[in-house]
Amino acid sequence: MRYLVIGRSIAGITAAKEIRTNDSLAEITVVSEEKAKAYYRPLIPFLIDREEIDIFFPDDPLEKYGVKTLHEKVTGLDVTAKEALLSSGKRLGYDRLLIATGSRAVIPEVKGFQGEGVFPLRTMDDALGIKSCAKGKKRAVVLGGGFVGTKVSAALRHIGLGVTIVERCDQVLPQRLDRGGARIVAEAIRKAGIGIVLNDSVSEVVRESGTIVSVRLSSGALIDADIVVIAAGARPNTEPFRSSGVQVGKGIRIDEALRTNLPDVYAAGDVVEYVDLVTGELSVSALWTNAEEMGRIAGRNMAGANIKYRGFLGVMNATEIMDIPVMSVGLIEPEGSGYEVVVDDAIGTYRKLVFKEDVLMGVVFVGDVAHAGIYTNLIRNRIPIGSLKEEAIRGELGYIHFVGTVPHQTFPA
Amino acid sequence: MKQVFVIPERCMGCRSCEIGCAVQHSKEKTLFSAVLQSPPPMKRLFVESTDAIRMPIICRHCEDAPCLRACISGCLYRDEKGFVRRRKERCIGCWTCIMVCPFGVVTRDREKHIAVKCDRCHKLDTPACVAACPTGALVLVDIDDMPKETRQRLVLAGQKGVG
Numbered sequence A: 001m002r003y004l005v006i007g008r009s010i011a012g013i014t015a016a017k018e019i020r021t022n023d024s025l026a027e028i029t030v031v032s033e034e035k036a037k038a039y040y041r042p043l044i045p046f047l048i049d050r051e052e053i054d055i056f057f058p059d060d061p062l063e064k065y066g067v068k069t070l071h072e073k074v075t076g077l078d079v080t081a082k083e084a085l086l087s088s089g090k091r092l093g094y095d096r097l098l099i100a101t102g103s104r105a106v107i108p109e110v111k112g113f114q115g116e117g118v119f120p121l122r123t124m125d126d127a128l129g130i131k132s133c134a135k136g137k138k139r140a141v142v143l144g145g146g147f148v149g150t151k152v153s154a155a156l157r158h159i160g161l162g163v164t165i166v167e168r169c170d171q172v173l174p175q176r177l178d179r180g181g182a183r184i185v186a187e188a189i190r191k192a193g194i195g196i197v198l199n200d201s202v203s204e205v206v207r208e209s210g211t212i213v214s215v216r217l218s219s220g221a222l223i224d225a226d227i228v229v230i231a232a233g234a235r236p237n238t239e240p241f242r243s244s245g246v247q248v249g250k251g252i253r254i255d256e257a258l259r260t261n262l263p264d265v266y267a268a269g270d271v272v273e274y275v276d277l278v279t280g281e282l283s284v285s286a287l288w289t290n291a292e293e294m295g296r297i298a299g300r301n302m303a304g305a306n307i308k309y310r311g312f313l314g315v316m317n318a319t320e321i322m323d324i325p326v327m328s329v330g331l332i333e334p335e336g337s338g339y340e341v342v343v344d345d346a347i348g349t350y351r352k353l354v355f356k357e358d359v360l361m362g363v364v365f366v367g368d369v370a371h372a373g374i375y376t377n378l379i380r381n382r383i384p385i386g387s388l389k390e391e392a393i394r395g396e397l398g399y400i401h402f403v404g405t406v407p408h409q410t411f412p413a
Numbered sequence B: 001m002k003q004v005f006v007i008p009e010r011c012m013g014c015r016s017c018e019i020g021c022a023v024q025h026s027k028e029k030t031l032f033s034a035v036l037q038s039p040p041p042m043k044r045l046f047v048e049s050t051d052a053i054r055m056p057i058i059c060r061h062c063e064d065a066p067c068l069r070a071c072i073s074g075c076l077y078r079d080e081k082g083f084v085r086r087r088k089e090r091c092i093g094c095w096t097c098i099m100v101c102p103f104g105v106v107t108r109d110r111e112k113h114i115a116v117k118c119d120r121c122h123k124l125d126t127p128a129c130v131a132a133c134p135t136g137a138l139v140l141v142d143i144d145d146m147p148k149e150t151r152q153r154l155v156l157a158g159q160k161g162v163g
Ligand SMILES: Cc1cc2nc3c(=O)[nH]c(=O)nc-3n(C[C@H](O)[C@H](O)[C@H](O)COP(=O)(O)OP(=O)(O)OC[C@H]3O[C@@H](n4cnc5c(N)ncnc54)[C@H](O)[C@@H]3O)c2cc1C
Pocket: A006, A007, A008, A009, A010, A011, A012, A031, A032, A033, A034, A041, A042, A043, A044, A045, A072, A073, A074, A075, A100, A101, A102, A103, A104, A121, A122, A123, A147, A148, A151, A237, A240, A268, A269, A270, A271, A285, A286, A287, A288, A289, A290, A291, A318, A319, B072, B094
């Protein structure tokens, strides 16, 4: 059986490993547009400010699993001939195909974006470009106050640049964090010397003989700048497959076995549209951890298993911003009635729990994230919490409360 | 393969396992120096109790380990003995592992900003927690020697609702 995987990141690599584990005779090829060896994408902001960071996968998993790799861009599919078309003009035959092309940075149409000194941050090359351009520069403007925007801002500040984040919404980390949590995070970011402008956007990058001198905002404000980073979100890489008739919504549509509508074509990771377990709506996950799970299930199914994928938590973020641990899982800013929201805003920590009757729907923890996985498990599996609500609210929930119901091993005496 | 199991009925809640664990993960590995170490050494298992039950909650080195799968930095890995361990220098303190461990046994080293978890005392024959337990509530069992029905019961208990 010939397996072809398009995209050599977490979804594609995990799928290739699973295919090998379940089909020792498989002939597996992974095609990637990126030249670099497989790396951990979430680590790329550290390339800007840490000298010693190693972002590559520890022992090359594809080599270890006997997977052939090709450095090429896939431009289309010939579904009848079962071939992928490559930019070099070559064709690659497959029996089963996985689309794991992930997503790319959204670049809004803004005057002055063309030219030197403007970077997205999606790939290792982007990060290295920012690093070398930032050398000797004084001021950076970062477009977007999401996780990528805050991380790149911290890195640029760390190497000595003055940084201003410009965020369109009325809070940092929109959709990823609730307002209360975002307020604490914004304060910490400002304390670290990074400026934050909310409710505004970049309308022009002002250049003098090609060199960036400032950034104009929609409000009219002008901010001095030498370098601009675009962190305005990501969009699934579906384009090469559209002409083949694959169904696309926000991302490539898949069924619960991660199959697309095309015969023997599967899709996994950031490129797909699937069910958000909390909202029940179709959306794009944009998370490493979810891409890993999808890759695992797709790989097994391609090799003959029949595992059903229930869906992902669209919000499942953990990070540390300016030395403060921050976590948000599930439904964090509920709209409509029927929800009970409990907020504990003590000094130094912030806890928010969202319940629907006795089911935990979402949590936000800032400052203290101990035992968070117990809450994630409850949210993900919709485990009714019954009389343990008080313990959950007080932050006293432990695995002990679930011994015998949630996974555990005890040895009967 | 040998695994650590817990027999809750035998646990008195004395926390000897916690102390044994912290000492084993201290700089000099003696109780005396561990007590004086600053910041204090961290334990990797936690005695928890309700009105009905009391027992140490331990890392199971899950076969399908959520922490390992979720790690976004290549820090967590499975070693040749099957234990889920850290490549400490690769941890960036993103706490994704804490977010997904359904047992709550991954914690935060606040000084070093890295995640801390059980390493099954991989250099020792008997893990420190098992060695420290005075009542036999923590036991090291070769699962291949276990009666089949017992093993099946354990496996069933271990599967429900994972992940
Ligand atoms: C700065 C940053 C920080 C992040 N931090 C976190 C975090 O803390 N936690 C978290 O969960 N997630 C994080 N993410 C998101 C996470 O990186 C993605 O969800 C994850 O990488 C998705 O994996 P994937 O395999 O689906 O696709 P991707 O990682 O996007 O990889 C797709 C690959 O396919 C290749 N490709 C695309 N089109 C083609 C083509 N036509 N032909 C050949 N190859 C092609 C691309 O070049 C790319 O290498 C972060 C992302 C960024 C950018």
